[in-house]
Amino acid sequence: MSAPLLSVTGAVKHFGGVQALRGVDFDLKAGEIHALLGENGAGKSTLMNLLSGVHAPDEGEIRIDGNKVTFSNPREAQAAGIATIFQELDLVPSLDVAANLFLGRELMRPGGLLDVPAMRREARKRLEAIELAIDPARLVADLSIGQRQVVAIVKALSYASRVLIMDEPTAALTVGEVERLFDIMRKLAATGVGIVYISHRLEEVPEIADRVTVMRDGRVAGVTEPHAPQAELVRLLVGRPLDELYPQRSKSAGKTLLSLKHASFKLASQSAGWQAPDDISLEVRQGEIVGLAGIMGAGRTELLSALYGTGLAGRWQGEVAVDGRPVKLHSIHAARKAGIAFVTDDRRGSGLMLRMAVGLNLVMSVIRRISPAGLMSPRRQAEAVKQSFGQFDIRPKNPDISVGALSGGNQQKVVLAKEILGNPRLLLLDEPTRGVDVGAKGEIYARLRALAAQGLGILVASSEMPELIGLCDRIVVLRQGRNVAEFLGGVDEHTVLAAANGREA
Amino acid sequence: MSGEKIEVAANPVVPSAPKRRVDPLAIVVRFQSLIGLVLVAIGGVIFSPRRHGEILFLNPDNIANIVRAVSETGIIAIGMTFVIITAGIDLSVGAVLGLSSVVTASMMISGGFGLIPTILAVLVMGIVFGVVQGTISTRFRLEPFIVTLAGLQAARGLALIVSGNQYINISYGDGPGLAPPVFAVLGERLFDNTVPVATIVFIIFAAIATIVLNTTRFGRYVYAVGGNERAARISGVPVSMVKISVYAITGFASALAGIVHAGQFNFGSANDGMGYELTAIAAVVIGGTSLFGGAGSMVGTVAGTIMLGALANILQLNNITPATQLLATAAIIVLAAVLQSLVRRREGLGR
Numbered sequence: 001m002s003a004p005l006l007s008v009t010g011a012v013k014h015f016g017g018v019q020a021l022r023g024v025d026f027d028l029k030a031g032e033i034h035a036l037l038g039e040n041g042a043g044k045s046t047l048m049n050l051l052s053g054v055h056a057p058d059e060g061e062i063r064i065d066g067n068k069v070t071f072s073n074p075r076e077a078q079a080a081g082i083a084t085i086f087q088e089l090d091l092v093p094s095l096d097v098a099a100n101l102f103l104g105r106e107l108m109r110p111g112g113l114l115d116v117p118a119m120r121r122e123a124r125k126r127l128e129a130i131e132l133a134i135d136p137a138r139l140v141a142d143l144s145i146g147q148r149q150v151v152a153i154v155k156a157l158s159y160a161s162r163v164l165i166m167d168e169p170t171a172a173l174t175v176g177e178v179e180r181l182f183d184i185m186r187k188l189a190a191t192g193v194g195i196v197y198i199s200h201r202l203e204e205v206p207e208i209a210d211r212v213t214v215m216r217d218g219r220v221a222g223v224t225e226p227h228a229p230q231a232e233l234v235r236l237l238v239g240r241p242l243d244e245l246y247p248q249r250s251k252s253a254g255k256t257l258l259s260l261k262h263a264s265f266k267l268a269s270q271s272a273g274w275q276a277p278d279d280i281s282l283e284v285r286q287g288e289i290v291g292l293a294g295i296m297g298a299g300r301t302e303l304l305s306a307l308y309g310t311g312l313a314g315r316w317q318g319e320v321a322v323d324g325r326p327v328k329l330h331s332i333h334a335a336r337k338a339g340i341a342f343v344t345d346d347r348r349g350s351g352l353m354l355r356m357a358v359g360l361n362l363v364m365s366v367i368r369r370i371s372p373a374g375l376m377s378p379r380r381q382a383e384a385v386k387q388s389f390g391q392f393d394i395r396p397k398n399p400d401i402s403v404g405a406l407s408g409g410n411q412q413k414v415v416l417a418k419e420i421l422g423n424p425r426l427l428l429l430d431e432p433t434r435g436v437d438v439g440a441k442g443e444i445y446a447r448l449r450a451l452a453a454q455g456l457g458i459l460v461a462s463s464e465m466p467e468l469i470g471l472c473d474r475i476v477v478l479r480q481g482r483n484v485a486e487f488l489g490g491v492d493e494h495t496v497l498a499a500a501n502g503r504e505a
Numbered sequence: 506m507s508g509e510k511i512e513v514a515a516n517p518v519v520p521s522a523p524k525r526r527v528d529p530l531a532i533v534v535r536f537q538s539l540i541g542l543v544l545v546a547i548g549g550v551i552f553s554p555r556r557h558g559e560i561l562f563l564n565p566d567n568i569a570n571i572v573r574a575v576s577e578t579g580i581i582a583i584g585m586t587f588v589i590i591t592a593g594i595d596l597s598v599g600a601v602l603g604l605s606s607v608v609t610a611s612m613m614i615s616g617g618f619g620l621i622p623t624i625l626a627v628l629v630m631g632i633v634f635g636v637v638q639g640t641i642s643t644r645f646r647l648e649p650f651i652v653t654l655a656g657l658q659a660a661r662g663l664a665l666i667v668s669g670n671q672y673i674n675i676s677y678g679d680g681p682g683l684a685p686p687v688f689a690v691l692g693e694r695l696f697d698n699t700v701p702v703a704t705i706v707f708i709i710f711a712a713i714a715t716i717v718l719n720t721t722r723f724g725r726y727v728y729a730v731g732g733n734e735r736a737a738r739i740s741g742v743p744v745s746m747v748k749i750s751v752y753a754i755t756g757f758a759s760a761l762a763g764i765v766h767a768g769q770f771n772f773g774s775a776n777d778g779m780g781y782e783l784t785a786i787a788a789v790v791i792g793g794t795s796l797f798g799g800a801g802s803m804v805g806t807v808a809g810t811i812m813l814g815a816l817a818n819i820l821q822l823n824n825i826t827p828a829t830q831l832l833a834t835a836a837i838i839v840l841a842a843v844l845q846s847l848v849r850r851r852e853g854l855g856r
Contacts, residue, residue: 310739336741350739353732355799364729365740371722418740 003066005030005194006051006082006163011060013046020046022218023060028163028194033185035205035226036198038215039237039437044198047215048165051196052084053077064162081162085152087171093141098123100140101155126154130184144273146177150184157188164188165196170204174273174297182208201463202233203497234466246470247449249489253473254286256324257426257457258307258340263318265306275299276314277306278481284426284457289448291472291489292461295500299481300461301345304428307459308335308342322426341365341424343415345431345461351415352403359385359399361414365422388417393443409440416444420451427451429460433467445471465493534844538792538808541837545812549819561822565699573701573769575814577602577762577778579807580707582785582792583714584758586806587751589789590718591731592798593642593649595755597656598762598785601634602778604664605763610673610773613684620685628760634660635756639749649752657782664775673773691768703765710761714754715803727751731798787834788813791841813837 007027013020021043028034038044049055050062053071061068064080071077074084091100098120107115107122123136132150140148149169156164166185170178185208189195197209205212209226214236221236265277275297284290292300305311309331320329322338329335335342344350352361363370363384370380385399392413394406403414412433419427432448433441448471452458462468468475469491477485477499485499533540553562561567581598588595605627612623634656642652677686694701718724726747729737738744762781767773792809794801813834820830 308739332738332741342739344739350733350735352736353729353799356728356732360725360728364736364742367722367725367729367740367742371725374722376720376722376725 003063004028005032005065007063007066008047008050009060009063011047011050011057011062013050013055013058020218021050021057024215024218024220026213026220028196030162030192030194031189032210033189033195033197033208035209035212036196036215037202037205037212037233037237038221042215042237043218044215045167046218048084048167048196048198051077051082051163051165053082078159082165083156083159083161083163084165085149085156085167085169087167091140091148091152091155094139096137096139097127097134097143097151098136100151101126101136101158103155105159126158127151130154130187132184144174144177146173146180149173149177149181153184153188157193161193163194163196165198167198169197170199170201170296175295178204178296202237203465205233247446249449249473253288254455256283256285257322258282258284258459259319259321259324261319261321263316263320265302265311266314266317268313268315271312273297274312275302275481276312277303279318280478280481280483282476282483282486284459286425286455286457287452288474289452289458289460289472289489291468291475292459292478293465293468293475293496293500294478296463298478298500300463300478301430302481303478304342304430304459304461308332308340308428310342310344336422339425340428341419341422341426342428343419343430343432345434347411347415348404352411354404355402357400358394358403358406358414361403362388362399362418362421365418384421388414388421391420392417392447407437407440408435409437409444412436412440412444413447416447424456426457426459429458431462431464432460433462433464441467465496469493469496530844531848534793534848535802536793536805537841537844538805538812541791541841542808542812542815545815545819549815552819552823554822562819567818567822569694569699569701569704571814571818572704572707572811574818575810576701576703576707577766577769578781578784578788579810580710580758580762580765581755581781582788582806582810583707583711583803584755585782585785585789586714586792586794586801586803587718587727587754588649589731589786589794589796590727590798590801591748591751592734592796593731593748593751594653594786594796595635595638595649595656595752596653596782597634597638597660598755598759599778599781600657600660600664601631601756601759602763602766602781603775604634604660604667605631605760606767606777607664607668607673607773607775609764609767610675610684611667613688614673614675614682617681620688624764627764628757631756631758631760631763632753633756634760635752635754636749638756639752642752643745643748653752661775668773668775670775675767675771675773688768689771691765692771703769706761706765710758711803711807718803723747723750728799731800733799784813787838791837793841793845795845809841 004027009025011021011024024043024047026047036044036047046055050057053074053076056070056072063069069080071080092103101123102119107118109115120136127134127136130150134143134147134151140151143151153164169181173181185195199205206226211223212226212228212233213223214221214233216237224232224236261281263277263280267276277299280303282290292303294300302311306314307329309329315330316328320327327334327338329338348354353364359381363381366384370377370384388394389397389399394410394413394417403411406414416432433444436444448458460472469489472489474489475487475491475496476483477496479500479502487496549562550560553560555561581602585595585598608630609623609627612618612626613620638652638656641647642649675684675688677684677689691702695705718727726742729740729742730744730747734744763778766777788809789801789806790796791812792802792805794805816833816837817830820833
């Protein structure tokens with residue numbers, strides 16, 4: 001049997017006192033699409049960084065075609081044929097497609113002038129090779145995220161053609177774009193390129209992967225078939241059965257807090273890729289955790305942001321009521337007045353002031369309350385901060401360090417605690433555990449359940465199906481901006497997925 | 506790529522963050538302008554020319570000169586600190602100073618207005634100027650750099666129109682065409698002829714600004730808007746109002762500096778205050794305020810302002826050419842910026 005295209009044996013990597021990889025074996029065959037799954041912090045990114053030459057392993061070795069290689073920088077990995085596409089695509093939005101494809105490797109005319117026509121011609125040829133009709137003269141800024149992803153792939157393949165490593169390439173894509181990307185990946189694999197596909201979206205695995213490696217706590221938890229049952233994958237990912245992660249459901253729900261009846265959000269101006277809520281009917285009652293399920297682009301985030309007034313400009317039609325009274329939710333101010341709080345899915349981008357201290361972040365939504373007569377009251381601020389630290393086990397227990405220095409899980413606790421300080425009656429959560437390690441997930445679930453028990457209503461959107469099923473009392477499934485099905489918590493994952501995809505279970 | 510950092514941070518067992526608190530470099534940056542001021546002062550004493558054994562740098566007249574010379578740019582830098590903490594910039598300040606000096610002089614001399622109405626009118630004019638700039642910037646989502654660059658041109662143009670491109674001399678006395686003699690106090694010194702009045706204005710304004718920035722709700726909002734505008738908006742902070750307000754503050758500060766300018770030099774001139782915006786920005790940056798917004802201190806700005814003045818003074822005392830002075834200033838600005846960048850990178854928050 002010939003040596004695999006790429007293999008890693010016994011890889012160990014420390015960062016300071018933290019062991020990110022504890023002896024990892026991994027291999028990739030030519031023409032194979034190999035899915036690499038793992039929770040955040042499991043070591044996927046570290047492994048990827050070893051393969052792409054960003055870091056060198058402390059122990060263990062990397063082989064290509066059975067020959068040992070060492071990379072001291074990404075350029076050497078590229079020279080060995082390994083191309084990596086990171087989540088933040090390294091494209092320059094203000095340049096056109098051809099300029100991006102040839103960035104740093106420009107074709108020149110004699111005399112030191114750029115040969116733009118030649119680059120455009122060559123770019124067109126390469127794009128057509130994967131049957132993608134993008135005008136090379138278009139600005140990257142004008143392309144959809146899916147198109148950018150493909151441009152990044154073409155660019156990566158232009159300088160390294162044997163191994164393609166893709167870090168969560170579908171994270172920001174619409175359903176149609178994901179399909180097209182998968183087509184392109186299959187075509188590439190058919191030409192003998194080995195593809196490492198990093199993801200935490202279990203539902204995509206059977207569709208695209210030939211083999212699956214699951215990582216947990218810096219080790220390989222298992223290598224399985226892509227058609228292994230989801231429960232098996234989840235057990236490998238989480239390391240314990242699902243039910244221990246989630247708290248007991250509450251028994252009773254109170255009166256209706258939020259009620260939407262045939263509610264649609266009419267945009268002031270049309271916007272592609274923003275799935276406005278369309279003819280939605282749903283309820284959230286006191287003490288209840290209601291989940292929003294749906295595939296990418298189904299309009300989960302859009303519903304939450306339209307309710308909170310942070311989405312695109314527009315207005316609600318149909319019946320939108322809080323506490324049985326019709327309300328106009330058209331601005332953040334209106335939503336907050338109605339007792340609604342919102343935690344974004346993007347805590348670093350729009351949830352936190354990363355460079356500012358934890359304490360300052362915590363009181364951000366209650367500044368008015370802790371500044372009587374416009375003067376900040378250090379005493380009230382300290383009380384509020386103490387309350388937050390008491391409710392959420394934020395570590396380290398120090399409100400003076402900058403919040404950017406905290407782990408993802410603790411940052412998420414700060415964002416949640418911040419909104420809870422405002423005593424909301426209805427909490428809108430978008431991907432409340434994205435980028436959060438499993439331990440902190442369990443704490444957050446327990447906290448949310450306890451808050452619900454005190455009468456808070458929670459509407460939570462998540463792309464992690466097990467989370468919705470384990471945490472929520474009810475799950476509302478959205479498709480193309482409208483509610484298409486509703487299930488009780490604990491429902492079978494396939495049933496929800498089928499409804500989300502518009503198929504019979 | 507930040508993947509590796511997330512991996513490290515994601516381990517909840519080893520909270521290593523508290524160690525960062527005592528990062529000596531962070532402390533140096535926090536007090537960099539104060540440290541710089543002390544260093545410059547020590548250098549001033551060492552390198553000062555002496556006459557009959559007296560250190561000229563420490564001569565009370567010399568020190569009064571330093572703090573008087575920096576008071577106008579200092580007042581502007583204080584306003585600028587608010588703007589820069591919100592991650593904005595105001596290039597119009599020097600031009601508004603010129604405009605304000607002209608309006609102050611012409612209102613009193615040719616307009617026949619009294620002292621109080623003149624001062625109030627000029628301050629209101631400065632505020633309005635800032636509000637207009639802030640409103641245009643937020644309403645049309647324009648970069649403050651562009652809006653205030655236009656504001657600079659507009660203010661100079663207005664100043665030339667009002668003055669007819671002439672110096673407007675201020676003569677004192679009672680009656681039409683003369684300014685109230687009390688206005689001349691801005692060019693004098695109080696307390697046994699030691700402390701310049703212009704400096705007193707600077708200090709009082711700095712004290713008020715420090716209190717506003719550090720202890721009021723508005724001050725917290727200013728930090729929040731610069732720290733993360735979207736997060737601030739989602740938290741219910743009135744972001745546009747805050748942004749407009751900080752430009753109103755720079756407008757007010759520039760007008761105040763313009764009044765002080767007219768009082769110190771007894772004339773209004775449309776072309777005065779040129780380049781003050783850059784001196785003020787330099788003082789703010791040396792003071793440790795980040796051009797990225799969200800971080801900064803008023804004390805730092807004051808120290809940075811005085812440090813620049815003291816540096817210029819010691820170089821002048823040693824008959825060092827203005828060209829060399831500019832080079833020294835350049836080196837200090839770069840040094841301050843590099844220090845800040847190092848700290849940002851250590852905190853893993855490089856941008």
